[in-house]
Amino acid sequence: MAITDIKQYAHLSPADVEALGCELDTIRRDIESSRGARDATYIYRTIAAQRFLDAAARLMIFGSRSRAGWLCGVIALATAKSIENMEIGHNVGHGQWDWMNDPEVHSGRWEWDMAGVSAQWRYSHNYRHHMFTNIVGVDDDIGFGVMRVTRDEPWRPRHLLQPLQNLLLAVTFEWGIALHGLYSEQDRMTGTAEKKAETKALLGKIARQTGKDYLLFPALSGRRWRRTLAADATANVLRNLWAYVVIFCGHFPDGAEKFTPAAVAQETQPEWYLRQMLGSADFEAGPALAFLSGHLCHQIEHHLFPDLPSNRYPEIAVRVRALCEKYDLPYTTGPLLRQYLLTLRTIHKLALPDRFLIATSDAAPETASERRFPVTAPTVNPPDARRGLRTALAELPRRWLQL
Template sequence: MAITDVARYAHLSRTDIDALGAELDSIRVEIENSLGARDAAYIHRTIRFQRALDAAARLLIFSSRSKTTWALGAVSLAVAKSVENMELGHNIGHGQWDWMNDPEIHSNTWEWDMAGVSSQWRYSHNYRHHMYTNVLGVDDDLGFGIMRVSRDEPWRRKWLAQPVRNLLLALIFEWGIAMHGLHSEHERADSDAERSSQSAALMRKTRRQLAKDYLLLPALSGRRWRRTLTANIAANVLRNLWAYAVIFCGHFPDGAEKFTEEALADETKPDWYLRQMLGTANFDAGPVLAFASGNLCYQIEHHLFPDLPSNRYAQIAERVRELCDKYDLPYTTGPFARQFFLTQRTILKLALPDRFLTATADDAPETASERKFG
């Protein structure tokens, strides 16, 4: 079952946890004090690259005279969309670049190129997910309400369809994020008028997205509208699959632990740090894969410091690894393919009734608790 006593699970005393928190706080202060022109140049360079790649991909699609050229254009467009959504939209939405005081590159003004409304996503993601990461019954990202990812969720017959739901979610991931954000806003709304306003905001955003990708741009292509339309569809699906894979690898492979609501009782900032370290997972990546994933290959570091610029996560990761060694904590990571395989294994396995599962509920690869220690 999920972890209730985080300190006991980690074998750390109150003094140890407070010391760990102080060391992580010092990393934050050090990074914040060193932010400057080099970091600003990075985000401006990334924006220019993304926009140039987007324009080049669309030109390639429009001028393509072979299936190979069309495919290259569609893949390039998918990469451009992924960079915009993950390295730009996601990270800017976290406030990673608010320190620059640039009105364009700010969490309150950047609207990403996908179906969901950025402001709705910021509440569901930045607050509900990051504050309560992997806490059962609180973090809606645990299975997104449509999948069983922990044995703490009782098995029901509907979970037999989980493999199909999983595939559909991957294919239409941007729409899942959009509905996820709207659901969170509806839950916190105080009136029907507020809920209607949020629904209308999502409808306006989705209409713009659909019109841009599937009406306006194909229409501007004239007689070549079909290749533009199909390329846009392909690019959006590829972007959805990639975003799904990256995000799921950060939260559902073996070693990304789950927690009960009781674990939140009297939680301090150092306790929160510890829970984030235990509840997230990385995957190994060089500079290219890291950039393509929005630096979410460093999910542990991102959850510790969600509002620090993503270009610093590789630097921070070295320090976090050292702290994990010092305090005998797991640093959950592995090759991308392996992390993805473990994630899919868990999703497929938990579609089955518990009687088909072999490991105990307190010591399974996908779900462990302090009770496994006796």
């Protein structure tokens, strides 16, 4: 089942984990000390470009007389919405630009262009997910409450519908995130009045969001309101699908491990770093794809340093990958399509009862623990020749299609 001893699973000694933590602290200090005009220019230009693209897309939708022009406008609008949600809204919400002391890009002020309330999302995501990443029973993002993505969750008959639920969630992803944020926020509240206030806040945001996309802009289009309404709805669905793919590929491919609450009892900062490295996955992307994903192709780096500017993740990734090499740890990454297919395999196979699955619950591709390795006497390796998790995994029998 889930990992209960992270250091044992990683095949690292306590001294190794502390040394790894120190090196990651050094990366953080280096980036923090070098933040400046280049980073500020990046976020300001990104916001300006996104707003220009949004306006241009809406003018194209309004003014085009052909289906091709309408489709180009829809794609441009979906791209603008994706950039606002992922490269701007998500990253601003993490406090990546708070150091600038500019209210426009401060985490407490930005309200993103989607159904969910930013403040509710910040609690469910920044705190419950990032602080307790992949801890079974604590991190609500493990399957978002509707998916079974680990055998630590008992199978129930409703999971047979999981493949269909996955499609529905993909299409309506912004609404799933909105409800997820609300329920997480309400979980920490005891008063009925507080819960009602949060529900009212979400309903108000939904009214403003749907009013803008489905009433205001169609009304401004006059007799062509149907084209605008269809364009806004299509762009929102395309944005939802893209956000869903990016998020799922960073959290549910093979190699993104899960942990028990016992594994993080009295967890130190270096151990927290190690859990983030083992519990996240990257996907390969060039500069354009990285930008469109909000730089969440670097999910490992994002989980290590969620409040550092996203435009610095590519350079951080080079150093993190070198640390994985040094400490003989896997660096979980791969092409986007491969990562998504691995995620789909997990979703579809765990829709079935465990009795139909072949791999043990400690050595399945999507769920592993330290018990997958044979018990051997610990060895002491010289610092320049560590035998860590990557080597241990390579020595195990491997079947990519293992169920």
